[in-house]
Amino acid sequence: MSTYIPRRAWQALLVIIGVSAVSFFLIQMTGDPAALMLPMDASAADVAQFRESMGFNDPLYIQYGRFLGQVLQGNFGDSIRHNQPALEMVFERLPATAELTAVALLLSVLVAVPLGVITATRQHTLADGLGSVAGLLGQSMPTFWLGIMLIMVFSVQLEALPPSGRGGLEHLLLPAITLGTYSMATTMRLLRSKMLEVLGQDYIRTAQAKGLPERVVIYRHALRNAMLPVITVIGLQVGAMLGGAVVTETIFAWPGIGRLAIQAINNRDIPLVQAVVFVAAATIVTVNLATDLLYGYYDPQIRFTE
Amino acid sequence: MRKAKPASHNPTNSASGRRRRDRRHRPRGLPTVILTLLLTLTIVLTLAGCGSPAAQEDTETVVTVLQGVDATTLDPNMHAETPTGNVCINLFDSLIWRDHDMKLHPGLAVSWQALDETTWEFNLRDDVTFHNGDRFTSADVKFTIERILDEEKNSPRRANLGGIETVETPDDTTVIIRTEGPFPLLLARLADEQIVPAAYTQEHGAQYLAANPVGTGPFVFDSWTKDDRIVLTANPDYWRGAPEVDTVIFRPVPEASTRVAELRTSNADIIVNLPPHEVASLKGATKTGVSSAPSSRVIFIGLVTTNEGPLADPRVRQALNHAVNVDQIINSILQGNGNRLSTPLPDNFFGADPSLEPYEYDPDRARALLAEAGYPDGFEITFDSPNGRYMMDKEVAQAVQGHLAEVGVTAHLNVLEWGVYVNKIMARELEGMYLLGWGNATFDADGTLYSLIRTGARFSYYSNEDVDGLLDRARSTIDAAQREADYQEALAIIREEAPWIFLHQQQDLYGVSTRVDWEARSDERIWLGDVKVDESR
Numbered sequence: 122m123s124t125y126i127p128r129r130a131w132q133a134l135l136v137i138i139g140v141s142a143v144s145f146f147l148i149q150m151t152g153d154p155a156a157l158m159l160p161m162d163a164s165a166a167d168v169a170q171f172r173e174s175m176g177f178n179d180p181l182y183i184q185y186g187r188f189l190g191q192v193l194q195g196n197f198g199d200s201i202r203h204n205q206p207a208l209e210m211v212f213e214r215l216p217a218t219a220e221l222t223a224v225a226l227l228l229s230v231l232v233a234v235p236l237g238v239i240t241a242t243r244q245h246t247l248a249d250g251l252g253s254v255a256g257l258l259g260q261s262m263p264t265f266w267l268g269i270m271l272i273m274v275f276s277v278q279l280e281a282l283p284p285s286g287r288g289g290l291e292h293l294l295l296p297a298i299t300l301g302t303y304s305m306a307t308t309m310r311l312l313r314s315k316m317l318e319v320l321g322q323d324y325i326r327t328a329q330a331k332g333l334p335e336r337v338v339i340y341r342h343a344l345r346n347a348m349l350p351v352i353t354v355i356g357l358q359v360g361a362m363l364g365g366a367v368v369t370e371t372i373f374a375w376p377g378i379g380r381l382a383i384q385a386i387n388n389r390d391i392p393l394v395q396a397v398v399f400v401a402a403a404t405i406v407t408v409n410l411a412t413d414l415l416y417g418y419y420d421p422q423i424r425f426t427e
Numbered sequence: 428m429r430k431a432k433p434a435s436h437n438p439t440n441s442a443s444g445r446r447r448r449d450r451r452h453r454p455r456g457l458p459t460v461i462l463t464l465l466l467t468l469t470i471v472l473t474l475a476g477c478g479s480p481a482a483q484e485d486t487e488t489v490v491t492v493l494q495g496v497d498a499t500t501l502d503p504n505m506h507a508e509t510p511t512g513n514v515c516i517n518l519f520d521s522l523i524w525r526d527h528d529m530k531l532h533p534g535l536a537v538s539w540q541a542l543d544e545t546t547w548e549f550n551l552r553d554d555v556t557f558h559n560g561d562r563f564t565s566a567d568v569k570f571t572i573e574r575i576l577d578e579e580k581n582s583p584r585r586a587n588l589g590g591i592e593t594v595e596t597p598d599d600t601t602v603i604i605r606t607e608g609p610f611p612l613l614l615a616r617l618a619d620e621q622i623v624p625a626a627y628t629q630e631h632g633a634q635y636l637a638a639n640p641v642g643t644g645p646f647v648f649d650s651w652t653k654d655d656r657i658v659l660t661a662n663p664d665y666w667r668g669a670p671e672v673d674t675v676i677f678r679p680v681p682e683a684s685t686r687v688a689e690l691r692t693s694n695a696d697i698i699v700n701l702p703p704h705e706v707a708s709l710k711g712a713t714k715t716g717v718s719s720a721p722s723s724r725v726i727f728i729g730l731v732t733t734n735e736g737p738l739a740d741p742r743v744r745q746a747l748n749h750a751v752n753v754d755q756i757i758n759s760i761l762q763g764n765g766n767r768l769s770t771p772l773p774d775n776f777f778g779a780d781p782s783l784e785p786y787e788y789d790p791d792r793a794r795a796l797l798a799e800a801g802y803p804d805g806f807e808i809t810f811d812s813p814n815g816r817y818m819m820d821k822e823v824a825q826a827v828q829g830h831l832a833e834v835g836v837t838a839h840l841n842v843l844e845w846g847v848y849v850n851k852i853m854a855r856e857l858e859g860m861y862l863l864g865w866g867n868a869t870f871d872a873d874g875t876l877y878s879l880i881r882t883g884a885r886f887s888y889y890s891n892e893d894v895d896g897l898l899d900r901a902r903s904t905i906d907a908a909q910r911e912a913d914y915q916e917a918l919a920i921i922r923e924e925a926p927w928i929f930l931h932q933q934q935d936l937y938g939v940s941t942r943v944d945w946e947a948r949s950d951e952r953i954w955l956g957d958v959k960v961d962e963s964r
Contacts, residue, residue: 156853157846159507163586165885168853174581203499204637213653272688284688285680287655374680376654384496389846 133406140402154389198392207396218377225301233305237312259306268299268372285374296373304358315347356412360405487673488960493686493698497679502637503621507583513953519621519642544609549602557624558647565596570625615869645670645956696943701936703762720947722935724866728928731888744925746796748786750834765931770918773932778872778914793834805835809859813848817864872914889926
């Protein structure tokens with residue numbers, strides 16, 4: 122265990138560097154920031170001057186090397202479009218995304234766990250049927266469509282919630298539901314099948330035979346074991362949510378890093394793309410690491426061997 | 428509903444002991460956690476139900492504008508973007524004011540005259556102060572123009588003023604601008620260049636100005652929450668008179684249907700880029716309406732005439748113009764929101780010739796012309812188009828593809844993301860046909876024809892000596908009558924030679940709340956200095 126965390130941290134660092142290299146070369150291959158930044162009737166001389174001053178004329182590996190050198194000093198460079206430190210721009214928008222993702226995750230777990238338990242313990246009843254259909258729907262509805270439908274119903278028709286923007290709790294609800302639905306459905310369906318599997322195990326029959334209350338059997342013995350794979354999936358959902366935030370933040374005009382990312386990519390604002398990718402990759406890697414550690418804590422059978 | 432499970436329920440005396448044992452391993456019971464979380468959710472939902480969407484205060488009038496993206500800077504000299512420009516135009520002024528009909532009038536300059544072909548004198552107002560109290564003088568004009576021209580500052584606006592050689596300030600209210608050669612577009616360009624305070628910018632630096640703008644405009648900067656909102660408040664001392672509204676809010680809302688929802692729920696007053704299919708329902712509602720204006724943007728299909736092949740033959744190009752049913756495209760795909768073009772210039776441009784007729788839709792004529800040119804069975808050609816850049820661009824391209832197929836021309840349509848597409852254009856990798864839109868903020872023929880039609884220009888795939896001669900001559904004089912005659916002569920040749928399939932001038936659409944008295948402008952500017960609000964509507 123003592124060498125496990127440093128080893129994983131080292132691996133995590135390699136992953137982040139790999140991700141940043143891939144995104145750097147991909148974005149370079151698909152467009153020229155100078156072409157998008159300057160007005161279309163700018164002269165060729167102006168474009169050349171702009172490219173030179175931004176260092177775009179150097180070979181790619183030199184540009185990437187220069188970028189890595191800067192990053193080691195904690196500097197991601199300035200956004201080309203905004204002329205502000207790129208990392209600062211990401212951190213400015215991080216709280217909004219963190220807030221949205223946390224609430225979405227919370228909502229999805231709050232709904233998914235009870236639903237998963239209910240549908241599994243009442244298999245083949247109406248409740249199970251409804252729950253399972255809801256889960257299937259939740260997984261198959263496109264986020265984009267769901268978001269727009271929620272706005273149509275709750276904002277335009279019922280006038281109960283604001284259609285977009287960040288503010289109080291009322292602003293948070295629709296985007297959080299939009300972002301959390303897929304994850305909720307995935308978690309619920311997984312938990313249901315795991316619960317069904319566990320409920321058929323011998324030790325559950327033993328627990329029931331020795332007269333434990335149903336509640337204790339379900340929540341202490343069955344759910345605790347069924348939750349193990351679910352925890353892993355919830356960890357993975359954080360990554361999926363950061364991806365989903367791009368769409369959700371766009372629909373609801375939520376001022377987070379998902380929208381920043383899409384604008385940075387559209388503008389081929391390379392330093393900004395790199396900063397967003399770095400922060401997102403670091404978050405996902407950290408969450409995965411935390412999930413693995415939590416997994417070991419929850420399941421004594423898994424011990425981290427050297 | 429509950430299905431009886433076998434066995435269980437027999438809470439014995441040892442139950443508490445078991446619970447104690449369990450607790451050793453499990454500090455918190457899962458049900459408790461869930462119960463807590465459910466309670467939280469209930470509170471959240473209740474609170475949310477109580478809150479009404481952003482109630483505006485009764486005491487002040489607020490106008491909220493929704494654009495697709497946030498401003499990237501509030502330094503008016505360091506961007507070339509419409510959404511950023513729309514915020515800046517309410518904070519800063521230009522020397523020259525472009526009115527609703529795109530005619531030039533005095534702004535911060537009360538008058539101007541050309542002393543000779545390359546020397547211009549501007550007389551400035553002496554009663555204007557910046558929001559921080561600094562007096563506006565000729566030094567601010569000189570500072571602004573020079574920082575745009577400074578190569579090291581990398582302003583994307585530099586090309587606009589490229590013809591300027593020096594700026595002199597004989598006194599506080601006089602500016603002399605000398606140009607390298609005759610610069611007929613100088614006035615039109617200056618109408619778009621907003622003046623920043625020299626002393627303030629020098630003292631605090633450009634990055635500070637970009638986040639804490641100080642101008643002479645109708646509104647004063649209040650706050651900017653990135654990607655969320657920019658708040659401006661009325662400038663009571665504005666030299667044109669204080670604006671009627673107290674507060675103006677610019678919010679970036681990327682998704683068009685969300686912008687429409689905000690307008691419908693009275694959370695917004697002006698929304699940009701209204702999709703054509705929303706027009707009817709907004710017009711039908713009591714609290715919303717639509718405002719539109721013919722834009723400075725023309726949409727066309729460029730033909731690469733400079734390579735060997737069918738497009739090098741003017742008869743083929745004329746045939747393609749006869750083959751495409753532009754009126755049908757405007758009426759069905761754009762739902763009427765476009766004006767047909769007969770040349771590269773719309774009628775509201777300087778140098779346009781409204782007497783020129785568009786090509787008639789005539790597929791038989793097209794087939795005959797193709798046969799005459801030696802392509803009785805048509806030909807195959809590549810066709811590039813962006814997606815989502817212009818109103819219904821991909822759909823327009825698909826319609827053109829269909830119309831061309833009817834006369835035997837097979838266009839292989841290639842739809843590209845804008846960033847990729849621009850790169851292809853800049854690298855001059857186009858061949859065959861390409862759909863493009865061209866906005867020209869000067870409303871002058873030069874900005875369109877010289878960049879797109881003249882031999883060897885960056886975006887030109889056409890060459891004609893007569894046209895080149897006329898365009899060069901019109902560019903080298905400030906005699907407006909001579910210029911207009913030259914452009915009209917050139918346009919007649921261009922129409923006949925058909926280096927493009929001429930499509931339409933885009934009609935810009937805005938959703939507008941009926942409580943607001945505001946009209947769309949052709950230059951895409953949202954100026955709120957004279958906007959009026961009537962809450963009773």
